[in-house]
Amino acid sequence: MPVSDFVDSIQSGKISVVKNAEKIVKEISSKNSEFHHFNNFDSDYVLAQAEQIEKRIKAGKGGRLLGVPVSVKDCVCVKGVESRAGSKILSGYKPVFDATVIEKIKNEGAIILGKTSQDEFGFGTFSVNHTAGKIPLNPLDKTRSCGGSSGGSAGFTALTENTHVAIAESTGGSIACPASFCGVASITPTYGLVSRFGLMDYANSLDKIGSMGKSIDDALLLLDVMRGKDSKDSTSLDSKSLEKPVLKKPVVGLPKELFDAIQDDEIKEIVLKKISSAGFTAKEISLPLNTKYGVAAYYLIAMAEASTNLAKYCGMRYGLNGKLEGNFNDYFSGVRSTGFGDEAKRRVIIGTFARMSGFRDAYYLRAMKVRTKLINEFKSVFKQVDFFAFPAMPVVAPKFSEIEKLTPMENYSMDLCTVPANLAGMPHATINAGFKEKLPVGLMVMGNHLHDAKVVSFASKLEDSR
């Protein structure tokens, strides 16, 4: 049932909020040991919230997410609930405050289901790089990945038979990728549209909280609740309601170099067929710089920022700790070496190097200037078309046995399609365009800064076309 209809039914008493919560708790309890979409789930916590919402309804108070079950990516702080961002280094950490997005959804009557599995701090494309919890499995084929890093968010959104929406997060494609692999809808907003207060940072100039649902409309409702300027996040932006505008003869651009770089013809055909079925005017456009340099610029910037963000994890104030012995360097190094997984260590090392005296200008600063060039390329092409549309991922969900064989660089190259929009902080949405041998193919729609509502409107039209 769509979230908006569900809220009406809860409000009118057609659906009991407690009985519905019991139903979804039963579903998670029976399936999570098989699929691992949640790395922290407590049925009592969920049912206690449902009872509170029931009292709220009896008191005549409503809410845009009244009684709606919402899963939360592990990197978003929920007061009193162990939040580890998929990392052992945050074992036992229970935030003493709510992230702004959590405060907002609680105010609208949402029920928080638990924390969803992810790559450690968002460091991955397949949700296999974690040191807390288990690898989430794709509900369509358990031998395959849900995608990453918001793997648990997408996996559960696809699996559940209940009304539900997911709070996810993207730095370089961590919403679009798993949504594509699991066949669900997603929205990654313009950088700053949603407050990052209470989000465990991966890379500050790239991180964005977004949403997933079984449909674009479901994801949109959650995003509209979460958006808005926040005094606790100075990078957050003022925004208007995300009500979908009527689009007047939109023109969609098909990026030539990106399509050329994708080797799977069937994926391209499925995406192009979906676009043509909606009857929009499409024209080929050229984005050579973003296609060629996007991945390198993104990873350099992301790793440099990640290495500073992860410096705060030292086993003293929260999370993993040890016996206080030796000097402070020995102690911090000991805790960090035990708490971080391989991918976190690789990124911290590369990022630290790129910021070191003598190398900073040649690496970090150069990447930041390349980023300007890539944003300028997008802005220039947006004078010709309203949106870009292309496959969200160059492959369908891979098998875990295939992922094991990838080198880190081969792994990073999988983000070819998702990274440019994230590097530029531009809004994008994904829908399921169809299936390749029973595996979902995601279609990504991207628009200019702050054109979030238009992007969503366009994605919704594509979603409705047959």
Add this chain to the structure above:
Amino acid sequence: MPKVVVDKDLLVKVAGNARLNLTDGEIKKFLPQLKDVFESFSALDEVDINSLEPSFQPIKLENVFREDVVEKCISNEDALANTPHKKDGYFKGPKVI
């Protein structure tokens, strides 16, 4: 980009700066992987960046100011709630000297 020789000494030095102890197994595994990644970064040298400003943020941001007044913040008890290492209302850390 300056030509960087990614060898064991550099890897151990950078890891040390980042407060990470690497095992011999990790050094052996990471060395070729890091070489591969740095090689891919060098592609950025082809891009003409003359007269471009760096984009530290993807979207133009304005400075945000507020009055310099003390606002409500978390309590001392809450700040210390997540660690066993505390004494007399302070965090207790390892020896500095």
